[in-house]
Amino acid sequence: MSDEGSGATPQPPPATLRKWRRLLANEREAARGYRELASRRTGEERDILLGLAAAEQRHVAHWEGLLGEHVGPPRRGSPQTRVLTFLARHFGWVFVLALMQQAEARPLYEGDADAPAAMAADERIHGEVVRGLAARGRTRMSGTLRAAVFGANDGLVSNISLVLGVIGGGASPQTVLLTGMSGLLAGALSMAAGEFISVNSQRELLAASDPDGRARESVVHLDVDANELALVYRARGMSADEAHAHADAVLRQGASAPASAEPVRERGTDAVGSGLGAAASSFAFFATGALIPVLPFLFGAGGVTAVVVAGVLTGSALMLTGGVVGVLSGAPPLWRALRQLVIGAAAATATYLLGLAFGAVTG
Structure with missing residues (x-):
């Protein structure tokens, strides 16, 4: 009996099936790796990693949809993706992210007729997300x-x-x-x-460049029409217009202005x-x-x-x-x-x- 009469999905060529199953296994392994890393983090970093895992799960759904009833039994991912998952489970944060950054930098799905352009774009964006996470860890250590x-x-x-x-x-x-x-x-x-x-x-x-907290106590006593508060902000790197606008805002709020109103140096101790x-x-x-x-x-x-x-x-x-x-x-x-x-x-x-x-x- 033909597939057309039975309503079954036509079977793609064997080489195509092997390719789709391999990509499916790799995407499943990538999602697992991000979930493993997320389990070792908290807060925003955990949310970002879970977001990456969800994106990889969308790619899983794409290959599952193409394979249909020919998806076959679950397969193991490539040695590289399995190693990354193992490292994510057992080793340091920055080291694993650096390896993942290199893996995401590969031009995956570029020019692949079986993958939509959105998937190739996803992978490029994933590389930048992982690069940003790795940069945080590098800064800390x-x-x-x-x-x-x-x-x-x-x-x-x-x-x-x-x-x-x-x-x-x-x-x-x-x-x-x-x-x-x-x-x-x-x-x-x-x-x-x-x-x-x-x-x-x-x-x-x-530390010598940190603002003196006692100076804030003087704000309420400044002459609103003649004071040097704007010069403080210009000395810290603001333009003249920005400094005057910020000084006016601080004077309106007075000494009760939150610390976040102060310009923050890019690098701290x-x-x-x-x-x-x-x-x-x-x-x-x-x-x-x-x-x-x-x-x-x-x-x-x-x-x-x-x-x-x-x-x-x-x-x-x-x-x-x-x-x-x-x-x-x-x-x-x-x-x-x-x-x-x-x-x-x-x-x-x-x-x-x-x-x-x-x-x-x-x-």
Whole structure:
């Protein structure tokens, strides 16, 4: 019996069915991933993520409608979408959002005759929504993350350079180990102290720019026809007309004007982070990075074997830190990983050659 007589939906070609089912599975997995992330958030961020999940569910309905009775049993999404869902369930907020930002940046459905233009537009908008959410998280963790990344990278590069430099100069394994451990401790303490002073100095500079709350108490005593209140707002960045209009509004409200009436600086001390947090993060990550080039010598290796193992371990760690920074910043992780490796290798090679030259001269 033909499909036309039975009223059944004509079956599309097998290749088309496979494509639709794959896209359906991916959209279901994407909606699940956003719901997983939403379950870990509260307030506005949770609402935004649930909105994205609802949008992905609309795409699910589109592919289900095309497939009709040929939808088949539920399928698993692509490995990439399943990994994102797993990470959303178990790992950090900013890291997962950065990966989702890259996934949403792909030109999905562009030029696909089976998907309406609205779906392609949805995906582009989703990318911007995820970018905005990721930017919030990056801002909150910027101080500590910067200290951690710089600390790990500096520990790796400085200590592999130090170790190879003294090896080039003909130092014994015991001297290499002592030099490496001394470099680890000295560098970690220096980085921690520097971060603590830097972050707290920045906070103090920003705090010095905060408006003096006592000045508001003087508003009710100002001469309405002759006062300098508009100059305050001009000094804070308003144009002359805006400053006068705002000053007039504040004078009409008097000292009872809400704090929200005051212009707010774009950056506050909260965006800088904690000095202690930055110092601790910098110390820990510098020490961890600096320990890696020394590991072969700690376990008793020496000679060419120790140098090769130290180089491989350090190179791998440099690529890892570069890749993580690439993911978190939304940039291609491979390029960032290779960049870190090249910089570290160049520094280590330079100090090794210097050590060779110094050993040749003193020998």
